[in-house]
Amino acid sequence: MPRKPVSDRAGAEFTDARAAVWAAIRKRKQFTIEDLELDTRENNRTISTYVQSLKNGGILEMVGHDTRGMNSQGVTKRKHMNRPGIFRLVKNVGSEAPRLQRDGTVVTQGSGTRNMWRVMKVLPSFDYRELANEASVDDVVVKLSAAKDYIHYLHKAGYLQLVRASKPGTAAQYRMIRSRFTGPKPPQIQRVKHVFDPNVGKVVWPQECAQ
Amino acid sequence: MSEKITPVNNVGALTNVVLALNAMSSALDRDSDMPGILCLHGRSGLGKSKAASFLTVKFDACYIEGISLWTRKAYLENILKDLGIHPEKTMWQMLEQIGEELSATGRPLIIDEADYLVDKGLAPLVMDIYQVSQTPVLLIGEERLPNKLLTKHEKIHNRVLHWIAAQPANASDCQTLTQMYAPDIKFDKALLEHINKTVDGCTRRVVVNINLVRETALKAKVSSVDLDWWGERELYTGQSAKRRAK
Numbered sequence: 001m002p003r004k005p006v007s008d009r010a011g012a013e014f015t016d017a018r019a020a021v022w023a024a025i026r027k028r029k030q031f032t033i034e035d036l037e038l039d040t041r042e043n044n045r046t047i048s049t050y051v052q053s054l055k056n057g058g059i060l061e062m063v064g065h066d067t068r069g070m071n072s073q074g075v076t077k078r079k080h081m082n083r084p085g086i087f088r089l090v091k092n093v094g095s096e097a098p099r100l101q102r103d104g105t106v107v108t109q110g111s112g113t114r115n116m117w118r119v120m121k122v123l124p125s126f127d128y129r130e131l132a133n134e135a136s137v138d139d140v141v142v143k144l145s146a147a148k149d150y151i152h153y154l155h156k157a158g159y160l161q162l163v164r165a166s167k168p169g170t171a172a173q174y175r176m177i178r179s180r181f182t183g184p185k186p187p188q189i190q191r192v193k194h195v196f197d198p199n200v201g202k203v204v205w206p207q208e209c210a211q
Numbered sequence: 212m213s214e215k216i217t218p219v220n221n222v223g224a225l226t227n228v229v230l231a232l233n234a235m236s237s238a239l240d241r242d243s244d245m246p247g248i249l250c251l252h253g254r255s256g257l258g259k260s261k262a263a264s265f266l267t268v269k270f271d272a273c274y275i276e277g278i279s280l281w282t283r284k285a286y287l288e289n290i291l292k293d294l295g296i297h298p299e300k301t302m303w304q305m306l307e308q309i310g311e312e313l314s315a316t317g318r319p320l321i322i323d324e325a326d327y328l329v330d331k332g333l334a335p336l337v338m339d340i341y342q343v344s345q346t347p348v349l350l351i352g353e354e355r356l357p358n359k360l361l362t363k364h365e366k367i368h369n370r371v372l373h374w375i376a377a378q379p380a381n382a383s384d385c386q387t388l389t390q391m392y393a394p395d396i397k398f399d400k401a402l403l404e405h406i407n408k409t410v411d412g413c414t415r416r417v418v419v420n421i422n423l424v425r426e427t428a429l430k431a432k433v434s435s436v437d438l439d440w441w442g443e444r445e446l447y448t449g450q451s452a453k454r455r456a457k
Contacts, residue, residue: 092315093315094294094315094318095294118264118268119264119267119268121267121274121293122263122323123260123261124260129391129392130392133222133391134222134265134268136222137265137269138269169425169426169429170422181292183293184293184295185295
């Protein structure tokens with residue numbers, strides 16, 4: 001089943017399940033998957049996949065098994081109940097939920113957008129070519145069309161101000177409106193071409209869709 | 212037409228970016244007893260922002276740009292905003308939040324327009340943040356920033372690991388800039404030299420002039436330009452227009 005659009009979680013404290021799970025992990029430091037389920041009310045499968053990824057990425061380690069509900073021989077009273085693992089946070093990498101695949105490698109999807117959002121905050125003004133250039137660092141390559149697109153929608157959504165309109169041969173220059181920097185997470189252009197800002201957790205453009 | 216050109220990904224070839232990158236890399240690898248504050252200084256237009264943006268992306272740095280009326284609390288709150296953390300009520304709690312996040316992630320902190328901070332006497336804040344986080348802090352400011360630090364805050368001045376003086380653009384920087392801003396036009400060396408000399412190595416104005424030459428070339432439908440072709444046409448110098456001789 002495809003993931004639900006991110007805006008379906010509007011109003012929730014966390015914009016995605018993994019962020020909620022990560023916050024719970026950081027709070028508990030040592031836990032079982034059931035603990036996280038109780039804390040976050042997220043789907044069990046979602047939690048265990050994420051815990052698995054974090055374990056493979058070396059952020060968590062399994063320190064033993066939960067022996068609650070067992071007799072002294074270590075046999076579970078109920079046969080179908082296997083012994084849940086106890087995990088411990090070994091590498092606290094900050095408040096932002098690590099983006100890892102199931103095998104523990106880092107997710108690179110979305111890095112281009114993240115880079116562009118950072119560059120927009122730093123550069124006093126930019127056109128799409130400059131944005132693509134500055135956001136392409138190391139292995140991440142931002143295509144000119146992607147930079148153009150991102151500027152287009154963020155301008156519509158009111159994050160950017162037009163500094164100099166385009167004329168034949170010269171691209172339009174934009175700058176970020178300082179007060180519209182809502183946080184570190186880049187606003188996303190959804191498939192339906194709505195702009196969703198994960199920092200505030202809602203659709204900000206078009207207006208009629210903004211809750 | 213220009214859509215077909217792929218990004219050249221060579222911001223990292225500019226002199227000032229390389230200087231800043233090396234300084235930051237060495238600060239991140241420093242021994243624990245070495246200081247970790249960096250200072251990038253130089254007059255405006257030399258490409259300090261370009262270097263800042265490159266470092267911010269490359270090292271996932273926390274970046275803030277100072278404003279003259281910011282108080283200590285405003286600095287702390289804005290750092291937390293950039294980190295995506297909801298600030299606690301008091302300043303010492305905010306400082307702890309910042310310390311915890313930066314030391315856990317190892318992300319450096321970049322403070323642009325640091326002159327405002329120093330002018331207001333808020334520089335000890337930098338020491339506080341550095342002490343709680345132990346991650347490199349890069350201060351970016353105008354050319355007099357090192358002097359201001361020395362006279363006003365000697366304690367911090369002593370803890371600076373590298374002073375990076377932003378350099379005026381050189382011939383290879385100009386070449387890199389043409390690849391970035393006018394990949395469809397071939398510039399001859401003498402013309403670039405002429406541009407660079409006219410604007411006194413100011414990167415920002417080199418770019419403005421590269422754009423100007425490119426526009427002119429596109430209008431004239433030429434794809435390769437040299438000094439003879441440009442001739443006596445005027446370049447943008449940023450100075451107000453001279454009075455015309457009668």
